[in-house]
Amino acid sequence: MRETKGTGISRRAFCKTLAGAAVSATVMGSSGKSRASDGNAKRIRVAVVGGNFGATFWWHEHPNCVVTAVTDLIPERRENLVRRYSCLNAFESLEVMLKKAPDTFDAVAVFSGAPEHVKHSVMCMNAGKHVISAVPAALTLEECQLLKETKENTGLKYMMAESxxxxxxxxxxxxxxxxxxxxxxxxxxxxxxxxxxxxxxxxxxxxxxxxxxxxxxxxxxxxxxxxxxxxxxxxxxxxxxxxxxxxxxxxxxxxxxxxxxxxxxxxxxxxxxxxxxxxxxxxxxxxxxxxxxxxxxxxxxxxxxxxxxxxxxxxxxxxxxxxWKTDPSLPERMRHASGHGGSAVFITAEFINALVENREPTIDxxxxxxxxxxxxxxxxxxxxxxxxxxxxxxxxxxxxx
Ligand SMILES: NC(=O)c1ccc[n+]([C@@H]2O[C@H](COP(=O)([O-])OP(=O)(O)OC[C@H]3O[C@@H](n4cnc5c(N)ncnc54)[C@H](O)[C@@H]3O)[C@@H](O)[C@H]2O)c1
Known part of the structure; x- marks a missing residue:
């Protein structure tokens, strides 16, 4: 049985996790928020960068999402991501991930340190990937301009994960x-x-x-x-x-x-x-x-x-x-308490819902x-x-x- 080095997670167990996740569509709720519902819709393939705070979101619980690649510079944190998201496709850095497996994901969750958010977000958008970035979006006005221009020029979706x-x-x-x-x-x-x-x-x-x-x-x-x-x-x-x-x-x-x-x-x-x-x-x-x-x-x-x-x-x-107990934008499985005042499930769902519905995320x-x-x-x-x-x-x- 094949498994990712040092993680103890087998490929069979991994595939079972993926197969068990129901595929559903999202539609707009009456409040203007998107509403999770059953049906057939695309699955967004997410790559996660950063195995500390980046390992506290709920991508694996959203029926329209699957984590297909993970990366951290630090092996223990990489393994943390492998376990959390049942994803065996682990890379030693974002740069290597973009080079070696660019066709395996549609969007990147950038949870590296603050000084790297613009560098990493721009790198991902220029590679054709949608981006959700940890806060803050940028550290200088020049970075703000670069981020805005890159988002507008590429036409990809960008969201900041503000809790x-x-x-x-x-x-x-x-x-x-x-x-x-x-x-x-x-x-x-x-x-x-x-x-x-x-x-x-x-x-x-x-x-x-x-x-x-x-x-x-x-x-x-x-x-x-x-x-x-x-x-x-x-x-x-x-x-x-x-x-x-x-x-x-x-x-x-x-x-x-x-x-x-x-x-x-x-x-x-x-x-x-x-x-x-x-x-x-x-x-x-x-x-x-x-x-x-x-x-x-x-x-x-x-x-x-x-x-x-x-x-x-x-x-x-x-x-x-x-x-979080009842909000229609949250798929049933995600209606539970989560980090930072209940925000983590909402951030996760909003990014995926926006991509499925082909609209800008609320925190665009x-x-x-x-x-x-x-x-x-x-x-x-x-x-x-x-x-x-x-x-x-x-x-x-x-x-x-
Ligand atoms: N409530 C909130 O919104 C909240 C809470 C905590 C942290 N944050 C933010 O989230 C981000 C992450 O927080 P943290 O505490 O995990 O920070 P951290 O510095 O502990 O972790 C960042 C991780 O990114 C990895 N990384 C950096 N460059 C990389 C690259 N090129 N390829 C792969 N991995 C790379 C590092 O190895 C590190 O493990 C920070 O920007 C922080 O400000 C937000």
Missing amino acids: SYYRQECIAAREMYQAGKFGNLFYSEVEYYHNFICTYPSQPDVWRYGFPPMLYPTHSTGFFVGVTKERLVEVSCLGTREEPFPRPEENVYRNPFSNEIGLFKTDRGNVCRANVCWRIAAGGERAQWFGTEMSAYMSSSGGLSNSIEIADKGRQPWNVLEY VYESLAMTTPGIVAHQSALKRGEQLKVPSFDAGPKGT
Whole structure:
């Protein structure tokens, strides 16, 4: 019986897994979300890059998806992917995978380290593959432009795997916003706190050491752009450096800040305060949205529980649905709890559904860049002691300003 070196998974067991997966089609649900349903439809062949966070998605549970290739530079992580996705087609690098087996996959899940996302995404799209990329989409404005141009020139699909967008509270806030319940939602506070994550040198994710907080903005900005679809067009940002944190001369980014706090103006004249902090006695990804008729507060590590406050009626508990139990965009088999606030199954399903339906994913390249570029400019502002800077647009149409 043939098996992949060191994995203990036989080819027979692998084939059985594939044969057992039902093939079904997806159609649009009444909410505008796609709806999984039975029927005959194509199977999307996905290759996965990165066997750490990249091994936490649910490609193997979607009936219209099969993982046909996996890769990580590190053998243990490669084997992790082989096991997780029952895929024996393992390669020592993305580059080798694209060279040796380009005809075995249609799309690539890029879950390499942040500084490599654009390089890898562009490499894959230029090889004719659709891409889902881990956050952040890009680290510089030049990379944003390259990503946008490559997506537009190739006509392939691109999605950023932003988990805040699919946290259950964010789905609920989006629904309430679309129903007009906030009145005028004029101010939002969005934040991502992860104490010590970029503080100490670690292997193999050396790229995290001293990483500028605002170059990782999307878990914050995703709560804002992901609810109102507004664009953050101006920013003044300040940074602090809390001990212990590598000094600028000690990290490759020359970054002096462990914590960054940005105040943004939006294209509709509203205001958003977005924080990203690596040295803070707090944790989590959360938001609070303030409107003229209603405000909503996500639970916090400080003890706040989910609540809403309605004008004239006061504060009450906010009973957020567990959308993953019933959402029609999720195939039956994927209706279970998953990582990062229930987001992992939604991210997986949305990318595959979009490819099956031949439409752009909800977090397409424009939404991805609208969540990413404000942070890039915010970091520039912090380096200039809070100077108010304009955030260029990377939306569809003429080149950004
Ligand atoms: N909630 C979230 O959305 C969330 C959570 C965790 C991580 N992330 C992001 O996901 C990405 C992956 O996170 P991680 O913690 O696994 O990072 P990591 O640095 O630990 O792992 C990246 C992996 O990519 C592999 N890799 C790099 N270049 C490669 C190549 N050319 N070919 C094959 N493999 C290659 C590396 O060997 C490594 O194992 C990061 O960008 C991170 O920012 C997002």
